[in-house]
Amino acid sequence: MPPKRKAAAAKLLKRKTKKSQKEQEEPDTTEKPKKPTKKTVIPKEISDQEPKARGRQKVNKEEISDEEPKSKGRKKVNKDEKEEKVGRSNSTVTQWNKINFSCTKKNSKGEKSNLKISCWNVGGIKSWVKKGCQEYLKYEDPDIFCLQETKCSEEKLPEEIKDLNGYHQYWCASKREGYAGVGLLTKIEPLNVSYGINTPDQDEDGRCITAEFDDYYIVCAYVPNAGRKLVTLPKRLEWNTAFKDYIKSLDDKKPVIICGDMNVAHNEIDLARPANNTKNAGFTKEEREGMTDFLEDGYIDTFRKLYPDKTDVYTFWTYMANARSKNIGWRLDYFVISERLMDNVCDNIVRTEVLGSDHCPLTLFINI
Incomplete structure (x- = not known):
């Protein structure tokens, strides 16, 4: 190629x-x-x-x-x-430091208070203590403190109560543990203390303590509730009669200071919704008339005497429907005194800011 x-x-x-x-x-x-x-x-x-x-x-x-x-x-x-x-x-969140527990008012005689009496339906003293509500005694510092609805026998009282210093203690418990019951703590030792209202059927529930002092009686009372559908209204009306007679027997000797849960809103001004409660316990015609009858026997509702037209002041709120935050309440707790002591009263303050129960405490400032 x-x-x-x-x-x-x-x-x-x-x-x-x-x-x-x-x-x-x-x-x-x-x-x-x-x-x-x-x-x-x-x-x-x-x-x-x-x-x-x-x-x-x-x-x-x-x-x-x-x-x-x-x-x-x-x-x-x-x-x-x-x-x-x-x-x-x-319950448990009282802003103690934001409350003024003093009293600057004088009575009609121009005298300052020299005796401070507080009362509170605690709704069970064991739960009350668990919430730390015994702090109230530290801040209010009453001379006499009356408790209702303690729901506890004396033997089962919380140690925090048993260990309180500065107070003589007296307790009246129901025969049924966890029901009713009242207590009285006092810095001034009484001359005498008695229990009940001399009516066995009522006294078995532990609803009254009476302490006698030199110039007056203190009566701590937890009046029976008429109950749902008014099932215990008859017992309540029997109490009214017996209690009136009992207080009269004391008042004949010395003036009386009655404090506690009377379980009645006396007038329409004493509850938020009167029209809706005319057939409910605490605002029936019978209960209201019973309170009227009692006061007409020579006693005065100190708060309403001092504040005749003051509205929206209550001492009890149901736990349902946020009633307390809405202030849908009842004024069921009272200081009722013998008429002849009214001129000695300086003030009656309802401590709505103090929390820990479905009731709030109230305090009477008086000069005796």
């Missing part, structure tokens, strides 16, 4: 070889991405969809299961919030 032709043939062979190499290389580089595309992209889309579908189902199930506890949680929180609102109003 001539040299020129041989060179041309070699050149052509070289081109074919390069082309062949290129063709061999190109499919390798093009197919490799395609194969993964077919194998990974397309199947991946299918396989991704299934897990996503499963994943969404799982997420939905988880969301449902999450919502159920959250829903339960919200219900619990709402219930707790309601209880906490009650707590803020009736």
Whole structure:
């Protein structure tokens, strides 16, 4: 083969070889991405969809299961919030330092108070102590403190009460543990202390303590409630008669200071919704007339005497429907005194800011 032709043939062979190499290389580089595309992209889309579908189902199930506890949680929180609102109003969060426990008023004789008497329906002394409400004694510092609805026998009193310094203690418990009961704490030792109102059927509930001092009697009373559907109204009316006779027997000797839960809103001004409660315990015609009859026997409701037109002042609020925060209440707790002591009274203050029970305490400032 001539040299020129041989060179041309070699050149052509070289081109074919390069082309062949290129063709061999190109499919390798093009197919490799395609194969993964077919194998990974397309199947991946299918396989991704299934897990996503499963994943969404799982997420939905988880969301449902999450919502159920959250829903339960919200219900619990709402219930707790309601209880906490009650707590803020009736339980453990009294802002002691923000309350002025002093009295600057003088009586009609121009005299300052020299005797401070407080009373409080504590709604169970054990729970009252657990809430730290015995702090009240530190801040109010009454000379005499009367408690109602202690619901505790003397043997089972909390140690915090037994260990109180500076007070002589007297307790009158119901025969039924956890029911009724009254107590009287006094810095001044009484001449004599008696229990009940000389009526066995009433006295078994532990509703009255009387302490005799030089110039007066203190009577701590927890008057029976007429009950739901007025089932105990007859017993309440029997109490009214016996209590009136008992107080009269004391008043014939010395003037009387009666304090406690009288379980009646005497007039329409003494409760937030009188029209709705005319057939309910505490505002029936019989109970109101009983209070009127008692006062007409020679006694004075000190708060209403001092503040005849003052509205929206209550001492009891039900735990239901945030009644206390809305101030939908009843004035059931009183200081009632013999008429001849009224000129000695400086003030009667209802401590609505003091929390810890469905009742609040009240304090009488008097000069004797």
